[in-house]
Amino acid sequence: MKTITTLGVVSVLFLGLITSASASIDKNLKYGQRDKEVTELQEFLIDGGFLKGLPTAFFGLLTLKAVKSYQKSVDISPTGYVGILTRQKINDSILSDLASSTQAEIQETGTTTALTLDSGCSSTFGFNTITGKSCSISIMTPNIITQVFDVCKNIEGIQTSVPVSMLADSSGNCFIQYQQNNYVTPPIVPSTINSQPIVQPTTNTTVGSVTVIADPNFTSNRVTGGATNVPVGQFTMKAYGEDVKVKSLQVAFTQGTVTTLGWVSLYVNGAQVGTSQNYTGSNLNYALGSSLIVPAGQTVILTVKADIVDSNNIAYRTGSIVAVIGGVDNNAQGLTSGQIITVGTPTIVGQLMTISTFSSILINTPDFRALSINSNSNNIKIGSFTFQSPSCCQVVANGVVVNFTYGGNPAMMPSNISNLILKVDSKVFSGTLNDNVATFPYLDFNIPENTTMVFDLYADIGSSTGTIKTNMKFNTRHAISGTHQESLSDGVVISVISAQ
Known part of the structure; x- marks a missing residue:
């Protein structure tokens, strides 16, 4: 058996003339862009040793750092923005490379491997003198290729998850890793090399979607x-x-x-x-x-x-x-x-x-009915009204006006009524009577939505007899918009009789 030492993995890439022969950066580029010209920029930076990996067409943080490094190397302020000055430098460099490029670029990578020949073979040429089989040896060696994708960050700067089919290292870089199988037949002669090209595997990542419809369960x-x-x-x-x-x-x-x-x-x-x-x-x-x-x-x-x-x-x-x-x-x-x-x-x-329209309700309190009272009585209830605020919104009480209608023979006199008091829950308000109109101007408080309140009207009654009927007008306003509303209700007839 004879042993021949040769190169075990060789990847010869015939690029011919530089692939960017017609490439140039024709517009300004900046961080966050995704564009075919970003690919050309990355190819230039990779060729110059400023960026590692393969082009991604996305101007990410790694590309930004590489641009800054290049700008420093050509005495341009390292802003990371590819503007007119930076583009001119890059395009001049590309033209210079094209002028000096006259032969193919050959890239060789691999390790040395010892090949053992069968008995009857003195080299990889010809046929075995014992078995008659070919002495050529085919070697398939997997070559791990790592493509740096970019720093794992979304546009807010916080990566919520590593994209499918990608890995993340301790520095926060996302990358794709796959195998290139290089088939090599010694001796190493270009015409006998069967090198499988690098192919980035296709991922089955599903791109999401969202359907939006008017909610069928919203019946309002x-x-x-x-x-x-x-x-x-x-x-x-x-x-x-x-x-x-x-x-x-x-x-x-x-x-x-x-x-x-x-x-x-x-x-x-x-x-x-x-x-x-x-x-x-x-x-x-x-x-x-x-x-x-x-x-x-x-x-x-x-x-x-x-x-x-x-x-x-x-x-x-x-x-x-x-x-x-x-x-x-x-x-x-x-x-x-x-x-x-x-x-x-x-x-x-x-x-x-x-x-x-937002609306409130004011009615005579159902259990307050027509009644008779004695003259010369104090703190007598002469009216009761129930208010219901709207279900939509809070309102503000903004004053109460009570109109009096007098009857009898002779008719009850306004001077026979005094000390008007309006009680609303625990609140007490004093009113002023002027002939047949009593006002409660300082009544001002909030009433929550869909709330019921009872307004009870009290007075002192003098010696005159006759009848009294009250009519209440309650003013409210919307707590937010300020819109005003009047609520009206008739009261019941109160008969004043002489005390026996």
Whole structure:
């Protein structure tokens, strides 16, 4: 047996003339871009030893560092931005390389391997003198190729996961690792080399998607004018393939009669995302960062809320509202694939909401009926009224006026009534009677939405007899919009008789 030492793994790449013969950097480049000219930039940096790995077409942190290193080497301020000066230097260098390039570039890599020949063979030429078989030896040696992809960071600078089919080292670099099988037949003569080309394996990474529709379970179709932070549209968002981060959304109200709305807000599964904005007729753009992530296979509820007031903060009394979302391209990103995708295009139209007027109710308290009282009586209840605030919103009590109607023969005199007191729950207010009108101007307090309150009217009655009937007018205003409302109710007839 004879042993011949030869090169075990050889990869000879015939590049002919430099592959970038027609390449040049024709536009400014910066961090974050993905472009074919970024590939040409990376090829130049790799050839110059400033960047390791293979081109990715993405201007990431490794490319940024390599550009800065190159700029230092050619006495340009190391900003990392490939502008006119840097492009001129690169293009001049490429032209210089082309002028001096007259032969193929041969790249050799590998290790030395000892080859043992069979008996009857003195070299790898010819045939075995004993067996008659060919003396050539074919060697297949796997050569591990590592392609540096870039630093594992998304655009916020925080990598949530390493992309599928990639690895991450301790420095935070993402890379692809695969094998190149180099077949070599000694002796090493170019015409006998059967070298398999480097092929980057195809990954089966699924790029995510999100469907958005008007929520079929949102059955509300009416809002109250002046109401605050109430739903005006609701949508469902479902992700497929991977978790998807929706980074921005656009909202408008273009299909109803309303042209302005107050304090429009977005809620995801009940929690607010983004910043509230007033709608004045132009699209509202919400920057969401990482606050809206739709998990793969799951559905989230997106609710649009608003104050039902115009640009002057006056409550709407009639009209309709339709929320329309979407219409922005490249506004989302798959968290596994890292791919930029579009969610909400074309736009999605929400539910038609009809505006009704906010209204309160004031009635005579049902269990307070017509009665007879004695003259010369003090602190007698002569009226009782029940107020029901609207279900939409909080209101503010803004004064009470009580009109008196006198009867009898002779008729009851206003001077026969004194010390008017209005009791509201635990609150007590004094009034002033002027002929047939009593006012309670200092009555000013908040009444929560959908709240019932009883107003009891007390007075001292003098010696005159006759009848008294009260009519109450209760003024309120919307706590947010300031819209005013009057609630009216007739009372019952009180008969004043002489004390026996």
